[in-house]
Amino acid sequence: MAKEQTLDNLWLAQTLFxxxxxxxxxxxxxxxxVSSPVFxxxxxxxxxxxxxxxxxxxxxxxxxxxxxLRRARAHPFAVVAGVPVGGxxxxxxxxxxxxxxxxxxxVRPEGTGKRGIEGRFNVxxxxxxxxxxxTRGSSVLETAELLEENSLKVKDVIVLVDREHGATERLRRRxxxx
Amino acid sequence: MAKEQTLDNLWLAQTLFxxxxxxxxxxxxxxxxVSSPVFxxxxxxxxxxxxxxxxxxxxxxxxxxxxxLRRARAHPFAVVAGVPVGGxxxxxxxxxxxxxxxxxxxVRPEGTGKRGIEGRFNVxxxxxxxxxxxTRGSSVLETAELLEENSLKVKDVIVLVDREHGATERLRRRxxxx
Numbered sequence: 001m002a003k004e005q006t007l008d009n010l011w012l013a014q015t016l017f018x019x020x021x022x023x024x025x026x027x028x029x030x031x032x033x034v035s036s037p038v039f040x041x042x043x044x045x046x047x048x049x050x051x052x053x054x055x056x057x058x059x060x061x062x063x064x065x066x067x068x069l070r071r072a073r074a075h076p077f078a079v080v081a082g083v084p085v086g087g088x089x090x091x092x093x094x095x096x097x098x099x100x101x102x103x104x105x106x107v108r109p110e111g112t113g114k115r116g117i118e119g120r121f122n123v124x125x126x127x128x129x130x131x132x133x134x135t136r137g138s139s140v141l142e143t144a145e146l147l148e149e150n151s152l153k154v155k156d157v158i159v160l161v162d163r164e165h166g167a168t169e170r171l172r173r174r175x176x177x178x
Numbered sequence: 179m180a181k182e183q184t185l186d187n188l189w190l191a192q193t194l195f196x197x198x199x200x201x202x203x204x205x206x207x208x209x210x211x212v213s214s215p216v217f218x219x220x221x222x223x224x225x226x227x228x229x230x231x232x233x234x235x236x237x238x239x240x241x242x243x244x245x246x247l248r249r250a251r252a253h254p255f256a257v258v259a260g261v262p263v264g265g266x267x268x269x270x271x272x273x274x275x276x277x278x279x280x281x282x283x284x285v286r287p288e289g290t291g292k293r294g295i296e297g298r299f300n301v302x303x304x305x306x307x308x309x310x311x312x313t314r315g316s317s318v319l320e321t322a323e324l325l326e327e328n329s330l331k332v333k334d335v336i337v338l339v340d341r342e343h344g345a346t347e348r349l350r351r352r353x354x355x356x
Binding site: 019020043044046047048049050052053084085088089092093095096098099100101102103104106118119120121 | 197198221222224225226227228230231262263266267270271273274276277278279280281282284296297298299
């Protein structure tokens with residue numbers, strides 16, 4: 001089981017690379033203007049539906065594992081919340097595979113859209129936030145805030161690629177486990 | 179076959195209604211400021227993953243049918259292009275079911291994003307545009323333009339709900355079949 005997962009992880013990393021989702025150079029990354037020698041774009045996974053499915057399965061395995069530990073590191077959840085746009089793609093795959101309903105938070109809606117939650121939920125429902133890539137964690141934090149404003153509970157966040165620019169620590173300070 | 183599809187259509191309409199995706203009142207709809215007594219929001223389908231899957235299957239059936247006619251009403255395509263955000267949810271389901279790669283056009287990207295195409299494609303690839311809801315067709319036309327600027331061919335568009343506010347005619351004038 002653990003070995004299989006490692007193989008899947010490697011396969012996914014290789015596929016992401018083959019799709020051009022990993023580039024080397026000097027990049028300024030996202031909102032934080034952190035400069036980096038590697039640019040990772042998990043969104044290219046949509047070009048290989050099997051890879052998108054594998055990515056969502058790996059996330060499921062991680063969550064199942066984290067929930068099954070004697071001192072569980074992840075909480076039960078009623079809905080998954082994809083962070084637009086990249087996280088939504090993975091969350092949709094996750095939701096279709098697991099049959100768990102999805103919602104999403106429109107933090108900065110385009111055009112005539114209203115700030116708010118898309119999809120149905122009950123007051124007090126626990127939401128698992130799903131994103132594809134995390135750098136400093138700002139989008140995830142904004143999403144968590146909006147979900148909480150709407151009476152959802154947010155305890156856990158899962159992301160496919162952590163750029164390790166301090167996101168985990170920032171989330172932890174807000175009592176979120178990633 | 180035809181009867182089954184009708185049943186699925188009815189089931190989907192009923193499910194959309196049950197999810198609160200159909201509302202009656204006096205609404206001003208989207209960019210066009212068309213006023214309407216019915217408000218339809220197919221995005222709530224994400225709250226019922228089975229319904230999202232059925233919606234994408236109905237779209238597949240429509241396309242297969244349109245392609246199989248002696249005078250085919252739909253062209254072959256190499257990729258599906260979801261219109262963010264609503265169309266992306268359906269396009270992801272469609273892509274996962276059919277194993278056809280997905281792309282999407284970022285017409286008005288948020289934050290630091292660049293206008294352009296996400297996902298891989300080859301010059302001259304035919305793209306099928308998928309959207310959840312069409313009113314006057316502006317988002318679809320903008321998407322088609324950006325895809326064509328990037329050397330993709332766009333001939334066909336499929337939408338789950340046509341509000342019948344002139345979109346089909348506007349698309350036809352641009353040689354797009356919907």
